[in-house]
Amino acid sequence: MYEEKRKALVRHLLRAGYISKPDVVKAMENVPRHLFVPENMQKYAYEDCPLEIGFAQTISAPHMVGIMVENLDIREGQKILEVGTGLGYHSAVISSILGESGYVYTVERHSEIAEKAIEKLKNYQNITVIVSDGSKGLKEYAPYDRIFATCAAPDIPEPLIEQLKENGKLLIPVGERFMQDLILLEKKNNKISKRNLGGCMFVPLVGEYGFKRF
Template identity: 40%
Template structure:
């Protein structure tokens, strides 16, 4: 029997809403982005389950509820300049683009970068710029950013990312002393002051780079 991705997405959105995702713009974005295109073909029947799935190279696509929560906490707005650390499958990138953000996204795994860049280009997303490099260093030449989202967990908050955060900007990052055992932190810049909020436990793949593992 043929599976209808549009109906599956609609069901996924209803389930996310029941789980407490109440931002209508975020729900609309997740209802728009075809998540099945961002997973391996053999796993596409599971694309709209609320679970993380492997995408190769030791990486995963985060579960929809995690992407929805991270996106909601990021508090974006149309035209918002977002630096994403860890492009991965590109799904979070596409959700941010659907919200009208200008997204600069960095991936450190060359093979995954090439694969995901091709997919994002095929979807003709506006204002998405993919780069290969050490995401823990950020992208200072294009700074400052309204929002920075890190989709991998490291032992510390990379200082280069904090320096590239605009006044009033928000940085979301999982941080912990053990791999895949972190706390999700929200850091907001108020002039020279950084306000930090602990948003609870998180489990992400390792953040690799100068300021990662």
């Protein structure tokens, strides 16, 4: 039942132009989104909409996951930092693209959510979940080939830019609490360029370099 719904969702994302890269398509076909949402939400797992996961947090809509992963241009073997683990679905999709030689470090502010994510990701050998203030990045494993946030900041946190490798990409929603722009930042030749991928709405990134409170 879930497999057919997942395939139908991926067909929708392809037709709508949200995804096109074969590795992204394959990852979203293979990762079971229903296992990364609360049990009472599983029947909605393959609807193209965000879902609540508790603590006023959400799992992003599949089309937004697709947009983000496509624009990050992830390659096998890269080291990735995710800010805002949620229940781990986004990390699982990226893990499937990275292969065994790549690695995802993902930071979650809520310890209760992080514990659930760790359980759901236990079969993924290339993902580590860490409870911390994601607005400060994760300096101990920097630099990263790609950094992305599943929560919105008022400005791009400086530590994330500092922890990005040369030729790296950083993707983050930036703006007000209830309406943002999805910004893709690239670092090349020690210069920073930014591109606005369009409007979006994410929960706030709370922390030292984010919003001060939820």
